[in-house]
Amino acid sequence: MIRAIVVLLLLALAGCTSRGVSYDKEVDDLGAHIVSDLKALPTVSDAAYRYDHGVDLGQHLRIRAILRQESVSPDNVQQSIELAVKEFWLSPASVGHLTVAVYSSANPPVGDDDAKNTDRAIGSENIEDSAAFDRPEMERKYGPRPSRR
Incomplete structure (x- = not known):
């Protein structure tokens, strides 16, 4: 009986990973690519990403950009957010x-958890590819997403 339960649990977990909740190198590469492009902006002093995945999380990419203190402006905050959002969508x-958080080098985030740094963020965006959430707006702005692999 216990053996049957263990086998069923293993099969269930194997089924979950086939639905895209396991590590995906292409998503990891996308995070690295967005960070590289952000760091190439003269207004950005640093950028990083975190790729979360799993049964409870699905696939979630978190991008963090830190603007040079002298470059902090609404336009530069929006430019950083738009770069990340557009690359994610396309x-x-x-x-x-996708979650994007932008900070000033004068008041950088503490630790790795952007949820604990919302009072320090000078801009943020949370995009969910869902017809009930952000897909209609993103499709109007950038066109349909390419087919997912």
Whole structure:
């Protein structure tokens, strides 16, 4: 009986990973690409990403950009957010959720958790590829997403 339960649990977990909740190199590469492009902006002093995945999370990419203190302006905050959002949307990587947080080098985030740094963020965006959430707006702005692999 216990053996049957263990086998069923293993099969269930194997089924979950086939639905895209396991590590996906293409999503990881997308995060690295966005960070590289952000760091190439003269207004950005640093950038980083975190790729979360799993049964409870699905595929979630978190991008962090830190603007040089002298470059902080609404236009530069928006430019950083737009760069990340556009690259996310136009990528065929199988990731349905993007969070972007922008900070000033004068008041940088503490630790790795942007949720604990919302009072320090000078701009943020949360995009979910869902017809009920952000897909209609993103499709108007950038066109349909490429087919996911």
